[in-house]
Every structure is written in structure tokens, then in C-alpha cells.
Amino acid sequence: MAFVTPERPTLPSLRSLDLPYPLTPPHSNASHDTYEFQSPDFNHPLFHRPRQISMSSSADSRLSSSPSPPPSSRSSSQRAPSPTTPPPAPKFKLVPASLESADAVLVIAPFTASTERSQPLLLVGDALRHVRCPDRQIAKGARLHPYKIVRDGSVGVSRRASMANLQGSV
Numbered sequence: 001m002a003f004v005t006p007e008r009p010t011l012p013s014l015r016s017l018d019l020p021y022p023l024t025p026p027h028s029n030a031s032h033d034t035y036e037f038q039s040p041d042f043n044h045p046l047f048h049r050p051r052q053i054s055m056s057s058s059a060d061s062r063l064s065s066s067p068s069p070p071p072s073s074r075s076s077s078q079r080a081p082s083p084t085t086p087p088p089a090p091k092f093k094l095v096p097a098s099l100e101s102a103d104a105v106l107v108i109a110p111f112t113a114s115t116e117r118s119q120p121l122l123l124v125g126d127a128l129r130h131v132r133c134p135d136r137q138i139a140k141g142a143r144l145h146p147y148k149i150v151r152d153g154s155v156g157v158s159r160r161a162s163m164a165n166l167q168g169s170v
Helices: 058-062 125-132 159-169
Strands: 092-096 104-108 121-124 143-151
Touching: 104 125, 121 125
Parallel strands: none
Antiparallel strands: 092 143, 104 121, 104 143
């Protein structure tokens, strides 16, 4: 008895699918990979896809059962947000503070001759509360730099004034 094998369908190439993300992974050295999150570059041309416009015949539009809504009268001062521009990222700055009043802590791991210098780590939220525990031991040589998170543009303390406060409290 002969076996008949159906032909396997051929899938289109990934490049022909016009996907919104780059198909090539970021350049990395496999022996030095980190677990850092790389945010996508939303200004990259692959994220800006042209809008697909539905083309209907005039007969189709005449057969519509509901009337089209009246055009909205927008004043020239009001503009609709552009669909291709992302909203502006919130701006903030880190102002040195005491560990007790800090909103964030920059942790710098100890440098040893056997390891490469690692990237600093910014801790906020639960991770910061975990570091603040009184019985928490920090590795010898590790440095903690506590900061207050201040929205940029809001009334804040200048760096010079905040450093004077820190030096006065030490």
C-alpha cells in the first residue's frame, strides 16, 4: 500500500507580512547578555504604518441606512492629536534625599577584579521597601544613592540646596 503525503503549505516570508517590529534582534554579545529591558524605538519607520483606507463605491454609500453624522466644527485653536506621534513622556528629575524619605534608590554593585562593572539599578516601589528593611544586609562595597522623584517643572529643591540639607543631616 502506498502512502500519499499531502503537500505542506508554504508560508509567506516574514518580510512580506509588513510587521511593525524590526525582524533583526538588537546586537548583543551572547556571553555578556543582560536582562535589561530595551524599550522599542517608536520613532523607527517600522512603527509608522500608513493608514488603510476603505474604498467603497458611491452606490454602497447611498445604500447606508443611517445618515452620516454632521461634520464637527472645530475651532482653529483645537487640534486633533496626530495618530503617529506618541504622547510626551512624563518628565521628572531625581533629587538627592535621605534613605527614609527617598522615592527611589540607585544601587551600584560592588566592583571586584573577577567581575565586570555592572550597570546601576534603580529601585522603586516594593523593591525599595525591601531594601529599606532594618534587618536587610547590603553587600560589602555596594553603594546606595537615595533620591526623591520630582516632576520636572514643579516647584522643587535645587541640587545645591538639597546637597546642603544632606550634608547637614550627616
